[in-house]
Amino acid sequence: MxxxxxxxxxxxxxxxxxxxxxxxxxxxxxxxxxxxxxxxxxxxxxxxxxxxxxxxxxxxxxxxxxxxxxxxxxxxxxxxxxxxxxxxxxxxxxxxxxxxxxxxxxxxxxxxxxDNTAHSRFDATHRRYEYRIIKRKNPFLSDESHIFHKPLDIEKMNEAAALLLVYKNFESFSKIHTHVNNFLCDITAAGWFEKDGILIFNIKANRFLRGMVRALVGTLLEVGVGKRSIKDFEKIIQAQDRSKAGAQAPAQGLFLVEVGYPEY
Structure with a gap:
């Protein structure tokens, strides 16, 4: 308790x-x-x-x-x-x-x-994550980013990411055998941008499933290298089947950057 x-x-x-x-x-x-x-x-x-x-x-x-x-x-x-x-x-x-x-x-x-009724988990209105990617080896960023050498089509990755705001069920990107009541998430922002030579995926939602952001990044990278189309990405969301999505991106590139609350 x-x-x-x-x-x-x-x-x-x-x-x-x-x-x-x-x-x-x-x-x-x-x-x-x-x-x-x-x-x-x-x-x-x-x-x-x-x-x-x-x-x-x-x-x-x-x-x-x-x-x-x-x-x-x-x-x-x-x-x-x-x-x-x-x-x-x-x-x-x-x-x-x-x-x-x-x-x-x-x-x-x-x-x-x-107040005694305030709850750090249940009262949170949103969480925001960033996933950070570098294009070449950097000894100062090796623990805080994922090295990805292949050229990426950022425009297509952003088109695919925009679809995340249309759907609610993200079972395709959740770890299997996880105990949750549902796979519904309200995503309010999702997109890629570059800052100081680091490619960043920004995503904001009311909640996230276990392994969800890393699975999304892994699948969006497949879109970026041309392995999957934007339509393929949408079909993965619709399938509600983890086996249809790509592999998880490595952990070191993922950051929890913001947790929002109502004013107490």
Whole structure:
């Protein structure tokens, strides 16, 4: 349960549960981690963040993340929430202490109190991802981008990407054997652009399926090299069959760059 550590407070014959909820905004380079979510036999970002919070606050802290990122995937903006019994008197000092405790590739930006009903995952209005590609080997970008040498038809890739705004069901791009209620996503932006020599795929939606962005990129690259047509891409969407789409693009090029919320 997300709120499993509620403290019970008693007044006369009545009792109720009370905890305070905080959001934490942070970023990380995912190269050295098995993703955001805790794993039994590998180190995750969530594990290190929970351990640091628990040590400093001296309560058993279990964070709830806004989005799940896979092994090797990065986050420029990620949120999580956690509950504690006592109010944090100085969130800036806690931010400083966390950054001193966490490894260099995880950075906490701010911590702020929210209403107890606020939820980092369920209240998020959108997520935005970028996938970054370089054309030649670069030792300074090897962990944060995918090298793709073949010439690409960006115009056709953008024509295919525009189709993503027309459809809602993206089962063809979801990992198989994943437990979800449905494969529906409301994509509001999708397209390719180049910046400082890096080819970037930008996509924004209310939610994403597991492996969805990397599968989309892998399939759109096949459109870009002429292996598939724009019509082929549309048929893949319509098929609702993962075996019809292309292979996943490598993890190191994927970034969670933005998570949106209503004003609390």
């Amino acid at each position: 997300y709120n499993s550590r509620l403290r019970q407070m008693r007044f006369g014959t009545f009792s109720y549960f009370c905890e305070m909820r905080y959001f934490i905004e942070f970023s990380y380079k995912g190269t050295n981690y098995s993703g955001w979510q805790r794993q039994k036999n590998a180190v995750s970002v969530q594990q290190l963040l929970d351990e640091a919070l628990t040590l400093i606050i001296r309560e058993n802290i279990e964070t709830v993340g806004s989005s799940r990122t896979d092994t090797g995937v990065h986050a420029e903006q990620q949120y999580a929430h956690f509950d504690i019994a006592n109010e944090i008197k100085d969130t800036e000092q806690l931010t400083y202490r966390l950054n001193s405790r966490l490894p260099f590739d995880i950075a906490v930006h701010r911590i702020f109190k929210v």
